[in-house]
Amino acid sequence: MKQRQDLNWTVGWSDDIDAQPAEMVAAVVPGAVQLDWARAHGWPDYTYADNWREYRWMEDVYWTYRTKLAILEAGKDEQICLVCGGVDYKFLVRINDRVVHRQEGMFTPSELDLTRVSSGDILEIVIYPAPKSQLEHDDRSQANQSCKPAASYGWDWHPRLIPLGIWEDTYIEVRSRHRLRHAETFYDLSDDFLTANLRVNTHFGDDFSGRLQWTVTDDAGDIQLSASTEITSAVEKLNGTIDAPRLWWPNGEGEAVLYTSRLELFGDDGRLLDTRTQRIGFRRVRLIEHPGTWGEPSEFPKSRSNPPITLEINGRPIFGKGSNWVNEGIFPGVMNAESYRRLLERAHQANFNLLRIWGGGPANKESFFDICDEMGLLVWQEFPLACNNYLGTPEYLKVLDQESRSIILRLRQHPSLAIWCGGNELFNAWSRMTDQSPALRLLAANCYNMDPKTPFLMTSPVEGMGHGNYVFRDSAGKEVFQMFRNASCTAYTEFGCPGPSPVDYLKTFIPEEDLFPPRPGTAWETHHAFNAWVGPTWLELPTIEAYFGPSPNLETLVERGTWLQVEGYKCLFEEARRQKPRCSMALNWCFNEPWPTAANNSLISWPCEPKPAYHAVASACRVSLASARVSKFSWREGDVFSPELWILHDDPNPLASGRLVASIEFGGSETVLLNWDFPEIAPSVNLPGPILRFMLPHAGADRISLILRVEGRPDLDSRYDLLYTPSHSAVEPTAHAPTMNI
Numbered sequence: 179m180k181q182r183q184d185l186n187w188t189v190g191w192s193d194d195i196d197a198q199p200a201e202m203v204a205a206v207v208p209g210a211v212q213l214d215w216a217r218a219h220g221w222p223d224y225t226y227a228d229n230w231r232e233y234r235w236m237e238d239v240y241w242t243y244r245t246k247l248a249i250l251e252a253g254k255d256e257q258i259c260l261v262c263g264g265v266d267y268k269f270l271v272r273i274n275d276r277v278v279h280r281q282e283g284m285f286t287p288s289e290l291d292l293t294r295v296s297s298g299d300i301l302e303i304v305i306y307p308a309p310k311s312q313l314e315h316d317d318r319s320q321a322n323q324s325c326k327p328a329a330s331y332g333w334d335w336h337p338r339l340i341p342l343g344i345w346e347d348t349y350i351e352v353r354s355r356h357r358l359r360h361a362e363t364f365y366d367l368s369d370d371f372l373t374a375n376l377r378v379n380t381h382f383g384d385d386f387s388g389r390l391q392w393t394v395t396d397d398a399g400d401i402q403l404s405a406s407t408e409i410t411s412a413v414e415k416l417n418g419t420i421d422a423p424r425l426w427w428p429n430g431e432g433e434a435v436l437y438t439s440r441l442e443l444f445g446d447d448g449r450l451l452d453t454r455t456q457r458i459g460f461r462r463v464r465l466i467e468h469p470g471t472w473g474e475p476s477e478f479p480k481s482r483s484n485p486p487i488t489l490e491i492n493g494r495p496i497f498g499k500g501s502n503w504v505n506e507g508i509f510p511g512v513m514n515a516e517s518y519r520r521l522l523e524r525a526h527q528a529n530f531n532l533l534r535i536w537g538g539g540p541a542n543k544e545s546f547f548d549i550c551d552e553m554g555l556l557v558w559q560e561f562p563l564a565c566n567n568y569l570g571t572p573e574y575l576k577v578l579d580q581e582s583r584s585i586i587l588r589l590r591q592h593p594s595l596a597i598w599c600g601g602n603e604l605f606n607a608w609s610r611m612t613d614q615s616p617a618l619r620l621l622a623a624n625c626y627n628m629d630p631k632t633p634f635l636m637t638s639p640v641e642g643m644g645h646g647n648y649v650f651r652d653s654a655g656k657e658v659f660q661m662f663r664n665a666s667c668t669a670y671t672e673f674g675c676p677g678p679s680p681v682d683y684l685k686t687f688i689p690e691e692d693l694f695p696p697r698p699g700t701a702w703e704t705h706h707a708f709n710a711w712v713g714p715t716w717l718e719l720p721t722i723e724a725y726f727g728p729s730p731n732l733e734t735l736v737e738r739g740t741w742l743q744v745e746g747y748k749c750l751f752e753e754a755r756r757q758k759p760r761c762s763m764a765l766n767w768c769f770n771e772p773w774p775t776a777a778n779n780s781l782i783s784w785p786c787e788p789k790p791a792y793h794a795v796a797s798a799c800r801v802s803l804a805s806a807r808v809s810k811f812s813w814r815e816g817d818v819f820s821p822e823l824w825i826l827h828d829d830p831n832p833l834a835s836g837r838l839v840a841s842i843e844f845g846g847s848e849t850v851l852l853n854w855d856f857p858e859i860a861p862s863v864n865l866p867g868p869i870l871r872f873m874l875p876h877a878g879a880d881r882i883s884l885i886l887r888v889e890g891r892p893d894l895d896s897r898y899d900l901l902y903t904p905s906h907s908a909v910e911p912t913a914h915a916p917t918m919n920i
Contacts (some may be wrong), residue, residue: 180452181352183250185301187344189214190264191239195304199242202631206265210343210509211241211305224508225773225784226687227701230337235310235892237340239342249297250352251313257355260290260301263346265512266583267326268306275297281539282309282577283325284345285541285562286584292350303348308340322566323574324726325581329505329538329564334710335771335778336508344545345511353768355443357452362591363394363439367423367462371492374423374460376403378416378441385412388451391442392416392866394458395433396424416893425492426459426593427554428531430801431830434459434554436593447481457551459593466491466635468668468760484642485635487669488762489556489596491534495862497758497828498556499751499799501525501530501769501781502672508772513810515545520786521770522549528781529799530794532556534638534671536764537601537770538564549596557594558765560638561585561621563601567609570616578617582624590629596632604637605643611637638671648674648711648779649768650742650811651721658746659810669763672756674779676716677743677791678707678736683783696734696776707776716743717777725812725901739777744794745899746810752805755826758864797896802827803837804886806895812901813882817874822883823852824860825868825894835861837889840870845879 190199203212203218212233216224224230252258260271266285271279271290279290299548309324316338321328332338360381365374387409403418424435436457443452450460467486489496506513506521506713514620525533533550537544537560550557561582590593600618604611611618614634625634639645644667651657658675678684684693692700696717698708707717714720722729722738729735747766754764772782781792797803807822823840827833838854851872859865874882882902888894 181250183248183350183352184568185247185349185894187243187245189241189243189343191215191236191241193239195240195306199239202244203346205243207243207344207348207582208346208511210266210341210345210511212236212339212341213345213509213512214343224339227689227692228704230339230704230773233339241305241342243344246300246804247292247295247302247350247633248295249292249295249299249301250350252293252352255355255407256352257898258292259351259353260292260294261286261351262290262303262344262348264344265303265305266342266345266562267309268323268778270304271298274300275714283581285325285581285588287346294706301325303344303622304341309343318564319373319566321417321886322568322727323571325562325577325792327505327538327540327562327564328566330508333538334715335504335706335775335780337704337773339508341509341511343511345509351391354451356382356388356443358382358441358443358454361441361454361456363456365371365458365460367460371425371460371462372422374420376420376439376458378439378803380414380416380441382412388446389444390416391415391444392418392439394418394420394437394439396437398716410587415561418511421459425461426461426551428491428496428556429526429554430529430531430828431491431494431496431554433503434552434593436551440537441634450732453485456591457548457593458591459551461593462490462492463556463596463632465597465635466490466495468762470760475873476892484668485634485640487643488759491556491596494830495754495762496531497862498532498669498763498765499755499828500530500534500556500763500765501528502536502767503533503542503774504536504768504770506542506770507785510540510543513543513546513570515549517785518542519549521782522546522553524782524786524903525555525769526553528796529801532558532596532763532765533769534558534599534888535560536564536587536768537562537599537678541589544588546593547594551592555594556596557592558597559585559589559595560599560601563604563617565609567604567611568601568615570605570620575616579620579624581770582621583628586624586628592861596634597635598629599635599638601690602638605640613741614731639669642668644670645672648676649715649718649721650670650746651673651724653713657747657811659808662750662757663807666757667761669761669765670750671763671765672767673750673754673764675743675746675750675766675791676718676777677741678717678739678897679738679775679791680740680787680789681733681906683774683787684736684776688776694735696732696735702776705776706772706778715777716775716779739788739897742811743791744790747791748794748898749808750796751795752824752826753807755828756800756805756807764891773807784911801829802833802894802896804888806840806884806886806896806898808884808900812903813874814903815876817907819872819874820869821898822869823854824887825856825867827864830861832861836891836894838867839887839889841885842872843883843885844875845881846879847877848885874902877902878904
């Protein structure tokens with residue numbers, strides 16, 4: 179069986195690939211060279227203020243990892259290998275100054291045979307400077323001829339800090355020469371989902387005789403399939419059938435049931451030589467068109483409709499509720515199962531069923547997908563292309579082919595994987611790619627050839643889908659309450675509503691003298707509150723002051739900005755859901771962030787602190803809830819308040835009839851406006867209800883609250899807090915509005 183030996187690494191830098199570093203420091207693997215160097219020299223936290231600027235030079239030098247080998251003893255028919263999960267980004271490997279391997283690309287693992295290497299030999303991994311297609315424009319366009327994730331070159335929520343280093347596990351392993359070089363279990367579900375036909379493909383790589391044992395167990399550990407074969411060739415296949423398999427379902431649709439496929443390789447003497455395990459979730463995923471997509475046959479033009487974007491899981495259309503996942507940190511090497519799980523638990527608790535892994539960041543490590551499998555979180559996985567024109571030069575396409583194949587091979591087995599996508603925002607004025615671009619044609623071909631059952635999209639958005647807007651109120655004065663109501667998208671795959679980070683959190687990375695008032699040119703700007711995207715984003719001071727006037731202190735400013743983000747996100751998610759079935763997805767921008775931001779569209783502050791907006795979105799994404807379509811945020815005395823009432827229902831089971839009680843609250847005084855007796859609601863169907871009409875009276879309050887309660891079902895209740903401005907010249911009302919029963 180396998181033996182593993184971890185290595186003790188040091189790292190240093192030089193200006194030339196052939197020059198030895200002047201200084202070597204202790205290195206942590208997996209990790210990043212920037213973190214090692216900063217740790218060794220006592221640098222202050224890169225997340226505080228503008229400290230990150232000190233790291234800029236590190237992207238332009240060569241970094242050398244070095245270790246002295248202490249080789250384990252290999253027995254007969256055993257092999258000693260260096261197993262390297264991934265190096266970011268372009269590198270070579272030397273043993274005693276002799277180059278034994280060269281590679282570009284961080285997502286492709288490598289293995290080197292060290293059987294003939296001696297203890298005391300020096301192993302070095304030399305990493306080239308960060309790839310840059312040109313030097314004129316110091317921005318994300320420098321990543322347009324590499325598979326290096328573009329976000330690290332600078333984004334409106336990410337500083338210019340480009341990680342380099344050994345970012346995946348790298349170690350020495352002693353193992354049998356006779357082993358499972360590759361083993362993977364595939365299945366086909368019958369059309370009625372009552373039968374799963376399984377097959378396992380294995381590759382041994384050389385002449386070998388022995389026995390292969392295959393078992394598949396259910397989530398209780400009971401054997402559902404067992405087969406074995408005598409090995410007669412380098413490639414062997416086994417087949418089997420499981421009747422009435424329990425299906426894998428996304429969060430909110432059912433249980434994410436996982437089976438385990440286990441392969442055991444035995445030698446002629448009966449000795450166990452190797453094992454492989456793989457978890458299986460039996461499910462079928464498709465992208466289908468929404469009802470009425472094609473229109474009438476007589477309609478013109480007679481051309482394509484909107485591309486299908488409704489997720490169908492196991493024959494059931496589902497509404498995709500979730501968010502855009504960006505890189506969990508600036509340095510992917512420090513990401514691990516523990517940090518992934520903390521964030522994914524938040525996504526699960528937010529009632530999400532889908533995460534879009536945005537193409538500007540890295541493909542996550544294996545543990546990310548293992549956890550998504552367990553939690554029933556569907557994954558929309560993009561390749562590392564974002565907001566650039568990735569010209570199809572032979573050199574680039576060669577690396578893209580290698581990297582995409584590695585990503586597909588690693589991820590295709592996961593039941594959580596629902597969609598492959600070429601990359602982010604490639605069909606637009608700033609990227610100028612098309613579906614004829616060689617890079618996208620290559621990705622489509624690789625996905626089809628290697629994983630034909632998983633849907634593929636060229637990019638996001640495509641025709642019918644929406645990206646934006648990302649503000650509470652646009653330059654024309656249109657609020658989030660109008661943006662989606664007047665839209666007609668098949669999916670909202672990016673939209674946002676910015677808000678400031680909590681006060682105590684801001685104090686951890688903004689110097690005290692800069693905290694208030696917030697202003698450009700300070701850490702507020704470098705942490706994305708000002709001039710991050712367009713104009714005053716992301717703090718949006720003009721918008722906050724337009725509603726509330728100047729804020730007297732930081733606490734008040736944060737409270738006001740948070741209020742807008744909470745109600746804005748609540749409105750956007752619920753409005754997208756109301757447009758079902760034409761609309762089938764609501765994925766906000768964005769879920770998390772890679773470092774502390776002063777203001778952002780994110781729901782989670784780095785590393786894993788939920789903002790108040792997170793809880794509002796979790797409420798808006800409940801499987802079923804009472805909902806109101808409100809026309810605006812700011813109300814005045816004498817306005818006719820006229821929200822539309824709805825029941826939003828994504829549950830695959832019917833919702834029992836009930837009574838919805840709508841009331842309005844002014845500063846603690848609550849008035850019932852309407853009782854709505856709604857009928858039983860069919861599975862996964864929304865029910866529109868009555869429209870309230872109520873003239874707002876004079877009240878000494880700065881807000882009104884619409885409260886929706888379903889008798890006996892507090893899990894369906896909802897609340898909307900809106901801005902209210904009284905008129906001092908108005909006459910006090912003499913009576914409350916009457917309650918209506920509908």
